[in-house]
Amino acid sequence: MQRLPPFSYEPARSVAEAVALLSKYGADAMPVSGGTDLYANMKQRLFAPKVLVGLRPIRALRFIAYDDARGLEIGALATVRDLAESEIVAARYPALARAASSISTPQLRAMGTVGGNLCLDTRCNYYNQNLDWRAALGFCLKNGADICRVAAGSRTCLAVNASDLAPVLQAFGAAVHLAGSGGERALDIAQFFTDDGRNALARDAREILVKIALPPAQPGTRSAYRKLRQRASFDFPLLGVASVVWLDGAGVCRDARVVLNALGPRPVEALEAAQCLIGTRLEPEALAIAADAAYKVGKPMENAGTTLAYRKRMLRVFTRRTLEDIAGVGAPA
Ligand SMILES: Cc1cc2nc3c(=O)[nH]c(=O)nc-3n(C[C@H](O)[C@H](O)[C@H](O)COP(=O)(O)OP(=O)(O)OC[C@H]3O[C@@H](n4cnc5c(N)ncnc54)[C@H](O)[C@@H]3O)c2cc1C
Ligand code: SF4
Incomplete structure (x- = not known):
């Protein structure tokens, strides 16, 4: 059994x-919201903060609000389930509701928060x-060693951003507060995201994420999200x-965004x-050409499940399936 390292909770x-x-508390402290990711990582000794600053009591940060002028605002403490079950989100930002409902399990969605999801540590x-496994290998750049085990010549960590919400929020043009x-x-x-998985967020360690704001949903907006994973029941995105x-x-189509994720430390805009x-009416040929373009830009590494190929x-x-969902011709996921 893996046990948590000792810490105090404030x-x-x-x-x-x-x-x-x-x-x-400076470098000795980390914030914790739902703890669904942080506690598991602490058990693996990826982090051993002496103090956890608990954000869950900040009830004012648990909200989802929509206004035609301001758009959608999501408090960092809104749970992933709140987002998945929000009628406003389902009606106006359906890809976001879909991404939220694909995250982990019902229990973890009830505990996990939107803020925690965006601040997830990168994965590899x-x-x-666990500590013994990593020590036996001699660690890697992300653990203070001087080599990346995925790409020996890389000077940066290529671990992946595994948030399901991040690419969707980026496609909608969200801002984080x-x-x-x-x-x-x-x-x-x-x-908000950087190119180096060691320090993958443009967030000072003493800052907390409080809110995510999305522009108002305009008529004619369509959105979709698809996720490759090993287990359909629950799994991080590959x-x-x-x-x-x-x-x-x-x-x-007068404008479009396509964002790929789980390929490297930050979501990549295709x-x-x-x-x-x-300029197209999303005809099948246009979708196929767009899928080819996304294929060229995405560069997975050998650092997540299945193979790079x-x-x-x-x-x-x-990409084609996501665009087919938007065009209304997609097969069920
Ligand atoms: C088995 C399993 C499966 C999972 N599957 C998925 C999946 O399919 N897709 C997916 O996206 N995620 C998945 N997750 C990750 C996680 O459950 C969710 O991303 C969840 O939303 C994280 O939120 P949390 O509040 O629990 O974060 P926490 O665990 O509390 O925190 C995560 C990180 O964010 C920081 N943090 C938390 N809140 C804030 C804040 N407001 N401001 C600044 N920093 C903050 C913490 O310090 C920590 O570093 C999975 C986790 C597990 C254990
Ligand atoms: S990509 Fe993986 S192996 Fe390479 S430094 Fe990052 S965590 Fe370590």
């Missing part, structure tokens, strides 16, 4: 209190192992494909794939 009752506690076959001792700041979600398409009144859709092949298949 509940925060407000954002200001959480920020003050994180500043007080050589990292998400962070609170720190200097006040609140908003960042485009694409800038590949995630999110797309949002904006159609004009005549059904012609710009050329999106360009291939603009299979994940690479599935890039084209899953």
